[in-house]
Amino acid sequence: MARAATTSDVFNAVAEPRRREILTLLVVGELEVGAIVTALRLDQPSVSKHLRVLRETGLVHMRRNGRHKLYRTNAPALQPVHEWVSTFERYWSNQLSRIKERAEAKMKQSRETGTSEKES
Template identity: 40%
Template sequence: MSSVKPDKQQQHDVFQAIADPTRRSLLQLLVDRELPVTTLTGHFPMSRTAVSKHLRILSEAGLVTERKVGRERRYRLEPEPLLELKRWLAFYDRYWDNKLDALKRLVESDES
């Protein structure tokens, strides 16, 4: 019998996590620095409990990590899961590039 536990499966995926504007704002605040939940709460018109719930969803998606420093919890952005979003959006970049190239060819052929 193996004593190895299966990896904890993410409870929220990246797409679910960033769907909420508050969570996107939290990620922006954490881009360059680690911040305590009390500082993050000061940026939003909601309770510390509500901000903590948003941070928990981001954490479950792997987008933030937390560490305890004294009596406070500090949060830091983990950008690697955003690569999944980047790859997904890259397909649509190619789609729009192709559409714009086709439009350019059409316009240029009409000018002749």
């Protein structure tokens, strides 16, 4: 086997930098393919291919408007990724909150004692 198919796995679909750019672009609002092409300076076939992957993974929605096709990001499809990564959040956010706690404790102490210098 080679790598997993991008068309079936959101993680793989999102692994592509250009596709991430497209999603970022289309989350603000609908855009037609041509607009994406000019915005990201990619070849039109390349954009169409990426859009296909994003479509098949449910990461974008499309609606037709005359001979244009309007794409927009379907954010909820990213939830699995978000949930998975969030599992690990506590393993680094605690470091930050620990710093915050120390800082707040220090401020509180300053308020109480009147000191204002940094003591280790």
